[in-house]
Amino acid sequence: MAIVKTKNSIVRVLKTRHLTNSTYVIRTKRDGLEFEAGQYISLGLPGNAEKREYSIYSGTEEDYIEVLVKEIDEGIVSKQLKQLQPGAHAEMDGPFGFFTLDEASRSGKELVFIASGTGIAPFHSFIKSYRGLNYKLVHGVKYGDEAYEFETYSPGSYILCTSRDNQGDYHGRVTDFLMAQPVKTGADYYLCGNSQMIHDVYDLLKDQQVGTDSIHAEVYF
Numbered sequence: 001m002a003i004v005k006t007k008n009s010i011v012r013v014l015k016t017r018h019l020t021n022s023t024y025v026i027r028t029k030r031d032g033l034e035f036e037a038g039q040y041i042s043l044g045l046p047g048n049a050e051k052r053e054y055s056i057y058s059g060t061e062e063d064y065i066e067v068l069v070k071e072i073d074e075g076i077v078s079k080q081l082k083q084l085q086p087g088a089h090a091e092m093d094g095p096f097g098f099f100t101l102d103e104a105s106r107s108g109k110e111l112v113f114i115a116s117g118t119g120i121a122p123f124h125s126f127i128k129s130y131r132g133l134n135y136k137l138v139h140g141v142k143y144g145d146e147a148y149e150f151e152t153y154s155p156g157s158y159i160l161c162t163s164r165d166n167q168g169d170y171h172g173r174v175t176d177f178l179m180a181q182p183v184k185t186g187a188d189y190y191l192c193g194n195s196q197m198i199h200d201v202y203d204l205l206k207d208q209q210v211g212t213d214s215i216h217a218e219v220y221f
């Protein structure tokens with residue numbers, strides 16, 4: 001992995017796209033931030049000690065930075081960021097993290113991305129950053145309207161698993177999907193989202209003979 005310098009900047013908000021009542025994409029100026037797809041930044045209001053980590057959602061070639069945020073009812077920063085209007089400022093530190101793709105993965109290795117909720121963000125950045133990835137993306141959400149910007153993904157590569165309605169490709173959790181359709185060994189597995197999903201999928205993949213070296217994870221909460 002290339003060494004990238006972290007920096008701290010006050011950045012201008014360009015716009016916000018509201019994808020559902022609670023989930024939005026906030027776009028800020030990039031101001032020269034260098035990052036690798038899969039890394040995250042820390043974001044909050046300027047001068048405010050409360051900051052949270054967010055995976056970068058946009059691609060490395062874009063001249064802005066985007067993050068995909070779910071507003072948490074009892075949360076602090078996810079609510080504050082939602083209120084920011086175009087022209088307002090946010091404080092950004094980073095980039096951080098090692099949830100990135102190596103050369104072999106960018107050059108045709110079979111990849112399986114497994115996300116819960118906004119855990120889809122680093123995979124969106126991978127797909128925007130690297131042309132021709134050989135991937136399947138399994139996305140677990142509660143309801144079909146959480147298939148955030150699914151049109152980004154190549155046809156047949158995106159599998160939506162909905163646990164609370166039947167608007168997805170599969171009705172059930174990602175773990176149910178992976179039990180119904182056991183995986184092939186030889187691929188690399190990238191898991192991102194809540195810790196329960198990651199633990200359950202990790203155990204399931206090990207039971208299906210996937211080596212632990214082939215499993216990579218980023219835990220959100």
Ligand SMILES: Cc1cc2nc3c(=O)[nH]c(=O)nc-3n(C[C@H](O)[C@H](O)[C@H](O)COP(=O)(O)OP(=O)(O)OC[C@H]3O[C@@H](n4cnc5c(N)ncnc54)[C@H](O)[C@@H]3O)c2cc1C
Nearest residue numbers: 052053054055068069070072075076077078118121220221
């Ligand atoms: C490396 C990393 C990357 C992350 N990337 C993203 C991202 O791309 N998008 C994103 O929305 N969040 C992401 N998160 C989670 C994010 O950092 C915050 O925890 C989240 O936005 C809540 O912050 P808050 O201040 O609103 O709530 P807080 O006051 O910090 O937390 C309130 C409660 O909500 C829980 N919680 C946190 N996230 C969720 C969630 N998604 N669903 C349900 N409960 C949750 C917390 O565990 C806590 O119990 C990431 C976390 C990490 C560690």
